Amino acid sequence: MGNLFGKKKSATRVTEQDKAVLQLKQQRDKLKQYQKRISQQLEKERLLAKQLLKDGKKEKALLLLKKKRYQEQLLDKTETQISNLEHMVQDIEFAQIEMKVIEGLKVGNSCLKKMHEVMSIEEVEKIMDETQDAIEYQRQIDEMLSGSLTQEDEDAVLAELKAITQEDVALPEVPEEALPTVPEKRGGMNSKN
Amino acid sequence: SEMSFEWPWQYNFPPFFTLQPNVDTRQKQLAAWCSLVLSYCRHRKLYTLDVMEAQESPVFNNKKISRKLSVEAIQVVFEELRKKGNLEWMDKNKTRCLIMWRRPEEWGKLIYQWVSRNGMNNSVFTLYELSNGDDTESEEFHGLEEWMLLRSLQALQAEGKAEIITMDDGKGVKFF
Numbered sequence: 424m425g426n427l428f429g430k431k432k433s434a435t436r437v438t439e440q441d442k443a444v445l446q447l448k449q450q451r452d453k454l455k456q457y458q459k460r461i462s463q464q465l466e467k468e469r470l471l472a473k474q475l476l477k478d479g480k481k482e483k484a485l486l487l488l489k490k491k492r493y494q495e496q497l498l499d500k501t502e503t504q505i506s507n508l509e510h511m512v513q514d515i516e517f518a519q520i521e522m523k524v525i526e527g528l529k530v531g532n533s534c535l536k537k538m539h540e541v542m543s544i545e546e547v548e549k550i551m552d553e554t555q556d557a558i559e560y561q562r563q564i565d566e567m568l569s570g571s572l573t574q575e576d577e578d579a580v581l582a583e584l585k586a587i588t589q590e591d592v593a594l595p596e597v598p599e600e601a602l603p604t605v606p607e608k609r610g611g612m613n614s615k616n
Numbered sequence: 617s618e619m620s621f622e623w624p625w626q627y628n629f630p631p632f633f634t635l636q637p638n639v640d641t642r643q644k645q646l647a648a649w650c651s652l653v654l655s656y657c658r659h660r661k662l663y664t665l666d667v668m669e670a671q672e673s674p675v676f677n678n679k680k681i682s683r684k685l686s687v688e689a690i691q692v693v694f695e696e697l698r699k700k701g702n703l704e705w706m707d708k709n710k711t712r713c714l715i716m717w718r719r720p721e722e723w724g725k726l727i728y729q730w731v732s733r734n735g736m737n738n739s740v741f742t743l744y745e746l747s748n749g750d751d752t753e754s755e756e757f758h759g760l761e762e763w764m765l766l767r768s769l770q771a772l773q774a775e776g777k778a779e780i781i782t783m784d785d786g787k788g789v790k791f792f
Contacts, residue, residue, distance in 0.1 A: 437781055437790050441740045445781060445788040452744040452786075516739070 444515050451508045458501050461494055621659045624652055633683035635692060649693045654702060658717040663761040666712050714763065723768035727757055728777055731791045740790045
């Protein structure tokens with residue numbers, strides 16, 4: 424719809440699905456109003472039937488009750504229709520959510536693809552190789568360095584070991600007497616440890 | 617519910633029903649009248665007033681003390697309300713008016729809070745559904761008259777929180 428009057432109008436955030444849902448809801452509103460009307464009529468007729476019975480007009484009262492019964496059935500049918508409309512609305516709303524999920528997956532997917540383009544398999548292999556070389560190189564350096572320090576380290580370690588053994592916590596004395604013998608109980612309970 | 621309305625002390629004070637000549641007193645008097653009219657309309661959920669009918673309404677007519685506010689005085693009170701933004705004339709002859717005991721922006725806020733609370737952002741509603749639907753029965757804006765509902769939604773629209781949709785059979789709104 425063009426800007427007929429040159430008025431600046433921001434883009435609408437209302438989708439076709441929204442309009443469809445709105446139409447369904449309008450139909451439901453109409454049905455609800457119809458229901459209200461019928462319910463009110465039913466109430467009036469119920470009172471009228473009571474009055475007719477009081478006045479002894481049994482035939483008329485019966486006729487009125489028949490009419491009332493028919494309207495009650497219409498009311499039930501209306502309720503079913505309202506249910507149908509509401510189901511449809513919920514289906515559309517859920518479909519919109521599903522659409523959003525799929526869109527989200529699409530975006531995530533293309534993101535992943537782009538990232539994979541950046542990290543090609545060959546590149547990763549190359550990096551891994553380079554890393555391996557670097558690790559190897561470092562190991563050699565460590566060996567060289569550790570070689571020159573070993574003698575000093577060994578002496579320090581031996582000294583520490585001595586200190587620890589001298590600090591030893593005194594263990595309790597092992598008891599001298601023999602263990603008392605447990606008398607033989609029946610059923611061979613002693614065999615169970 | 618007529619009984620449960622709390623009348624302010626001035627209501628039973630006879631001079632309250634006569635426009636006071638002293639400027640300061642009159643100012644206080646008019647402020648009290650404005651406040652009374654708004655509270656009463658809020659209590660009875662009245663959205664429009666007819667001047668002739670108002671004359672006979674308990675607000676301007678206290679039968680207990682046999683005092684009623686004159687038509688001229690009522691007009692003065694209404695003019696005060698209009699200046700404060702709580703009243704709008706519906707016709708040139710000033711016979712009927714819209715009474716806004718709550719401003720459209722405030723209604724809009726209430727409605728939007730209900731929408732957010734129920735996770736209904738990005739849903740569409742018909743206007744009928746908002747004011748008369750089963751889902752809104754316990755809400756303060758249930759029963760809001762369409763003109764006021766529309767203005768409240770327009771206030772929200774200006775804030776980008778809603779968009780009013782016009783269809784063949786009526787209007788709807790989408791909340792964001």
